[in-house]
Amino acid sequence: MYQRHFQLQQLPFGLTPDTRFFVPLQQHQDVLAVLKTALNAGEGFIKVTGEVGSGKTLLCRLLLQQAGRDWQLAYLPDPCLTPLELRWALALELGLQYSGNIDPPQLLQLLQRQLMLLAAQGKKTIVLLDEAQALPDETLEALRLITNLETEQRKLLQVVLFGQPELNRRLATYRFRQLRQRITFSSHLKLMSAKQVSAYLQQRMTQAGTDKVVFRSAAIAAISRYSRGIPRLVNVLAHKALLLAYGEGLPVVCARHVRLAALDTEDVSPKPKTLWWYGLLGATIFSASVAVAACWPAGIP
Known part of the structure; x- marks a missing residue:
């Protein structure tokens, strides 16, 4: 296209969130710092919001790249999941094998056992959920219930919600007051x-x-x-x-x-x-x- 004309080796303004082209703007650095601090502290729910196209997915991918050695990350880019699909998506990300013979109660037990095993290995299990504003109501509630899995000392699962400002409006409703109270850190990505x-x-x-x-x-x-x-x-x-x-x-x-x-x-x-x-x-x-x-x-x- 125009690379040779402008003496470029590659296209500089692609629409995919390519971390090679990350520009460390102050607002992105600030949000990354909050995320790392909160996750290292073992906080349960963390929320990052921003307008469409503001760079949330790029931040999510940067977090995946910069994960600490003791982090066990589960990345869920598709929010259109039922509660059961959410549990299975999380289970597969954590290394469990799918089986049609496992019913929902058994799946929850397997998830808890896997989370406890990872915790015994010194791992912090962290779920990164992109486009969280599109999560169905029942799935959001199921996500909150999964985070009830804990030991006396720590949460077995931490969750980072990346979403558009509509996520704030949903969480502000009476239905999600329990989930809202569990969000200990919240950042908004400025333009x-x-x-x-x-x-x-x-x-x-x-x-x-x-x-x-x-x-x-x-x-x-x-x-x-x-x-x-x-x-x-x-x-x-x-x-x-x-x-x-x-x-x-x-x-x-x-x-x-x-x-x-x-x-x-x-x-x-x-x-x-x-x-x-x-x-x-x-x-x-x-x-x-x-x-x-x-x-x-x-x-x-």
Whole structure:
């Protein structure tokens, strides 16, 4: 695509939570510090919330990578589970084997036995639940009941809930008052400031292979404004703006490219008002496609 044009070794603004491109912003570092402190202290429930695209899944993966030697981690990325499916997902993550002959009471006994075995080995069993706002009510309650498994000295299971702000509204209801009282640490992931967006863009470009200043200051300001500091939207706008600059054969990204990218991107706010730019968007992307095709080696489909 545009890697060679901007002297990049790889695409700098992918949408997958790639820990190689982690930018240690202060808010991410703060949340990681809270998580590690709480988990080392043996706290039962910990909650991390943040807007869509703010980097919660990336933090979850970083935590998986930076786990202590005495941590036994169970990562559950799919929240759409029934209570029984939750218990089985946890059991499989902890090394138990599935069997259709095991009924729910037996499964709970096996889970308790496995948790006690891990505790005897000096392990802290920690469940990381991503997209926790989508957990069914019955599954949330089942999760609370599982954490009742404990010895006289410690909890056998710790839980980290990663979720969108909707999770706070659900937990604030009367039904979940017991679970709410068990959350001992809670953090909210803040969005990026304009200054952080600038540092974020440059560091991602550096990590991708170039130290050149590709984004002009006006383009950075436009990305910060349209993205509202949401990392995922920053990535989308930056990627499209780079593609547009490449299509025009320019070495830098201008504010005009960002406006065009914003017109073609959902959830940006505010939308650019100069709608006549939209007509240029299709033509520019077409030019970029023609340029890519022209550079493609002959004979390769």
